Structure formats: C-alpha cells, structure tokens
Amino acid sequence: MSAAPRADFPLLAANPGLVYLDSAATSQKPRVVLDAMRSYYENANANPHRGAYKLSGISTEVYHDARREVARFLGAADADTLIFTRGTTESVNLLATAWGHQHVHRGDRIVVTRLEHHANFVPWQQLARDVGAEFRICELTHDGHVDLDQLRALVTANTKVVAFGHVSNALGTINDVPEIVKIAHAIGAVAFCDGAQGAPHLRVAFDDLEVDAYAFSGHKMLGPMGIGGVIVRRKLLEAMHPYQFGGDMIEFVFDGDTTWNVLPHKFEAGTPNVADAVGLAAAVRYLDALGMGVVRAHEVALSRYALERLAAIDGLHLYGPASAEARSGVVSFTLGDIHPHDVSTMLDVDGVCVRAGHHCAQPLMRALHTNATVRASFYVYNTAADVDALATSLAKAKARFHAHVG
C-alpha cells in the first residue's frame, strides 16, 4: 500500500514498471499540481503588483493566497515572513548574504554540522572566509547523529549562528531541532534550519520550533522546480538589509538613495514566480489531504522494511541511524566493493531509480571514509513492492558484477 495513489502522478501512471526511489533528489508531481499551474496561465496570468487592471489584481491575489497556504502548512501564522525563493539553496544564500554580512564579523564563530548538504555548508564557509570568522563543524556520533555534547562545547560566546539541517539528505538522520535551537539560543546565537528534507516528510510547526529561519524547496514536496522559500522571524527580517535590488522591493527611489518596501516584498526583487507558487500551494493542499501523520507513518514502515531486506544482503553496508524511527525515508548503503555508480547503472536496467554519489555532502562522505554511497529514498507513492524490487535488483546486480570480475 502506498500513502497516495500512483494514479495521481501522471509520470508514474504512464510508466508502470518504473520504481522511483529518488525522491530526496526531487519528488514526482501529482496531477493537481500540474493542473493548478496550467490553470494559472490559462486564467490568471498577468504581472502581479504592477497593474491597475483587474487581471493583474487577480494574479496578485493568487500569489498571496499561495503564500498564505504554504505558510499555514509550515505552521507560520505570519505569512509575510515567508519569502519565496528558487529553493533551499537560494534561501540559505539569502541568509548568509543578507543576515550574515550584517551580523558576522572578524573573530566571530559560525557552527555547522558534518551532516550538511553543500547548500548549507559552502555559503557559511565562504561567509566565514570573507569576514574572517571561524568556521567550525560539529561531528557525528557513530550512528550518524549530530554529537550534541560536542555542539554544546563548540557553541561559544562568540558564535553568531548555528546552521543545521532538519533531516540529512545523505543518511536520513532526523536532527533534534528543539535541542539544537536551545543550544544556539543559550548564548544568543541564531539557529537557521535547512528544511529541504524536513518539510516534505515531517509536520513542521515553525511557530513552535523556535528556530530563527526555516528554508525549504518546493520540488522535494510534490511541488514544481524553481520555487521554495524561507520563513524568518519578523524581527530579523525587518532588521536585515535586502540582498537583491530591483522592481517590487522598493518603496521610493531617489537619485541618491532608496527606501524599501514592506515584507515580504523587500526580499523578492523582480517579477515573482507566481505559477510555481500556485503549484506549490496545490502540493501542500495535497499533502494536507493525505495527512502528514500518515505520510510519516508510511515512510517509517517502508524504511523499516527496507532496512530489514537490505541488511539480509551479504556484503551490503548500511549507513546512518539503526532505527527507521530515527530517520526519514532514506536508506544509504554500499554494496561490497562495487562502485555506487555501477550499482545504480545496474539497477536502472530493472527500472529502479536510485541516486549514487556524494549526495552534495563531500565533507560527510570524507568522515564516513567513502567517496560515495547508493541512496534509495521513499515518498508517498512508494510501496513495499518497490522495496522488494530494489532488494531483488541488488541481489542480481551483485551476482552479475561478480560473474564479470570474478
């Protein structure tokens, strides 16, 4: 059983033999998302905020309804503190550039974790280099969790920001967000959370989490590519200098200076991506209708089954937390001495799509003493039969590989 009918997803419905296990990279899109985007272009397309005519007003309304819908889904009552971006990468760069250059100075400290995706690692590393701050990495426990004791020691009085992921894309580890926030706040640092792998799979209650910013990508949560966002505490946003300049984000432009528009416009320069925002709103309505509790229970059940089946394959080495409850629907592994890219290519012959490589987490791979892993990741449309197909194909791949190389 899946949590969502495969028939709702046109690409999956058109390819019955396809075993799509790469949702941590990007999810498939339900028909309601595609329909909502098409309907926007057919019925409401005009440049929002700019026209005095009715159609532009409709486009403006539609865009703001989408913002309210996504903010509500992520548990943020103040929708104007949700800034739409192209996705998590742009959101983190916004924070590192706009907030970072204002608040982090020579001798300050930035703390990240060993689990981070490059998108939540490199912007902070480069900020530290630019301003002469210390860049420190919190290591992991043996089972792939952030070492909270080490984090407590690393977050010293000169620490300005702790940047960490909600869920690891490479190992699936779910971080203890409230505890990490508590450690950051205890010394007055801000806590910025990369929710690219959290928002699609776990109920997020931004207003209760106490995190200072939460970034996400629409395409990983059934929405279109090219839209995502970041929710930031109003106080921080109001004090922050904009990082991109142009139309929409200004109030008055004088010859010598400019004043800024109110939130959220101050951080959304240029024509916004209305159709994709509308698609994302349709995606979160779809997830809501399924129920995030159901989504989570489904993924735990699939991960538990996958861990069991994969552990039974001789020579297969699993990475990350031992229990399904401690991870999202991600299973990362290597198969003997077969290169993960070869494993992935051989699985593809059976229509099984998995990711192989460093998963944009080279600092993590180095700590795990490997160049790459194979990663299978599950979502609402996957079933136990998909896990069976993965296990069967892995066993075949292993036999085929060893028959060739002896």
Ligand code: PLP
């Ligand atoms: N952070 C994590 C944990 C991710 O998994 C990803 C994408 O794989 C990103 C950030 C970057 O997201 P995007 O490419 O949508 O900007």
